[in-house]
Amino acid sequence: MHTASFSEQLSPIEWGPLLNSTFSSILAPFALRKIAIIVDENTHDHCLEFLITGFEALSEAEVIMLPAGEENKVLGVCFQVWETLTEAGFGRHDLLINLGGGMVTDLGGFVASVYKRGLAFINIPTSLLGMVDAAVGGKTGIDFAAYKNQIGTFATAHATYIDTGFLHTLPSHEWTNGFAELLKHALISDAALWEELIQIENIPLELRSETIQQGVQIKAKIVAQDPMERGLRKILNFGHTIGHALESYYLNTATPLAHGHAVAIGMLLEARLSVEQATLSKTEFQSIEKYIKQTYQLQIPNNAEGLWALMLQDKKNMNGEVRICLLAEIGNCLFDQKLTFGDFKDALAHSIS
Ligand SMILES: NC(=O)c1ccc[n+]([C@@H]2O[C@H](COP(=O)([O-])OP(=O)(O)OC[C@H]3O[C@@H](n4cnc5c(N)ncnc54)[C@H](O)[C@@H]3O)[C@@H](O)[C@H]2O)c1
Numbered sequence: 001m002h003t004a005s006f007s008e009q010l011s012p013i014e015w016g017p018l019l020n021s022t023f024s025s026i027l028a029p030f031a032l033r034k035i036a037i038i039v040d041e042n043t044h045d046h047c048l049e050f051l052i053t054g055f056e057a058l059s060e061a062e063v064i065m066l067p068a069g070e071e072n073k074v075l076g077v078c079f080q081v082w083e084t085l086t087e088a089g090f091g092r093h094d095l096l097i098n099l100g101g102g103m104v105t106d107l108g109g110f111v112a113s114v115y116k117r118g119l120a121f122i123n124i125p126t127s128l129l130g131m132v133d134a135a136v137g138g139k140t141g142i143d144f145a146a147y148k149n150q151i152g153t154f155a156t157a158h159a160t161y162i163d164t165g166f167l168h169t170l171p172s173h174e175w176t177n178g179f180a181e182l183l184k185h186a187l188i189s190d191a192a193l194w195e196e197l198i199q200i201e202n203i204p205l206e207l208r209s210e211t212i213q214q215g216v217q218i219k220a221k222i223v224a225q226d227p228m229e230r231g232l233r234k235i236l237n238f239g240h241t242i243g244h245a246l247e248s249y250y251l252n253t254a255t256p257l258a259h260g261h262a263v264a265i266g267m268l269l270e271a272r273l274s275v276e277q278a279t280l281s282k283t284e285f286q287s288i289e290k291y292i293k294q295t296y297q298l299q300i301p302n303n304a305e306g307l308w309a310l311m312l313q314d315k316k317n318m319n320g321e322v323r324i325c326l327l328a329e330i331g332n333c334l335f336d337q338k339l340t341f342g343d344f345k346d347a348l349a350h351s352i353s
Pocket residue numbers: 040041042043046047068069070073100101102103104106126127128129130133134135136137138139140141148149166167168169170171174177178259260
């Protein structure tokens with residue numbers, strides 16, 4: 001595997017084996033400072049040892065282990081991390097390393113961004129979803145009162161290192177989960193990539209490392225043009241208005257829906273709305289519908305009112321109106337499109353039947 005770097009707004013993203021990267025040299029200025037590594041239970045077991053044994057500078061690092069799962073991306077867990085950092089005497093010039101999926105990088109980035117008004121943090125994503133989306137772009141956050149990412153910051157990582165070697169221990173359903181964000185990147189900006197992705201039947205076996213890298217580049221390029229999400233960056237939320245509502249709806253139930261899986265269903269519904277309210281052709285919609293239905297189980301509640309109540313808290317709303325992204329065609333996405341309850345209810349009814 002070769003190494004490469006992309007330029008995100010002020011934050012380097014490096015691609016390739018960590019051992020061949022600039023990671024050691026970026027740690028050098030922290031030699032006399034404190035370093036903490038945040039992991040969850042799974043990345044503690046599968047990813048941490050490689051980091052601690054591979055990099056001398058990390059042999060004495062403070063390890064902070066979070067309980068795994070979206071239900072733990074909450075303020076109570078942040079309190080515990082801030083308490084540990086405070087007790088261990090972390091100051092503003094020390095370093096936090098987030099080693100995990102999107103839950104770890106979102107929460108760890110948020111914790112770091114407000115601790116003593118800002119502690120440097122490095123993201124090392126270990127899930128497919130983290131690599132192609134969550135760890136890139138400077139959005140941090142936690143869920144609050146059942147709403148997704150209700151509290152958070154824009155905070156630039158000191159650096160992000162993407163080493164697909166970490167994916168060897170990722171369970172196959174987590175590959176499918178992360179793959180949804182790659183599908184999204186293709187749908188909003190790259191029709192050729194969409195055609196390539198829909199040929200894939202076995203995601204872990206057939207997804208090429210170069211394609212993952214392409215996904216990272218798409219995200220980094222969009223973020224670089226609009227880091228604070230004033231306009232264009234909103235297209236990265238395609239599928240997310242409805243997807244986040246579904247994810248919240250099933251959070252803390254017996255059948256939670258993983259983020260990517262929820263986004264896949266959200267994309268199906270938002271694509272259906274794109275035929276009615278934008279210019280997506282029926283043929284392109286059918287290609288989206290076919291692939292999403294064959295890859296993801298459609299777990300959708302027959303509760304339009306309940307989902308709508310969750311969507312009314314969406315961060316992209318304006319003047320109390322729900323705004324979503326719609327596809328003009330595959331590879332071309334519109335943002336700030338108004339959605340009414342009636343249209344949402346119809347799209348939901350179609351997808352359930
Ligand atoms: N900040 C952003 O821009 C952004 C973008 C997209 C998604 N997100 C957020 O990302 C989160 C979803 O990310 P996720 O799917 O990575 O969730 P996650 O971090 O919960 O990881 C999914 C599961 O995979 C496990 N795991 C991760 N790496 C592993 C490895 N190498 N080996 C074995 N197990 C491993 C984790 O322990 C967890 O059980 C959501 O909270 C979502 O809101 C953020």
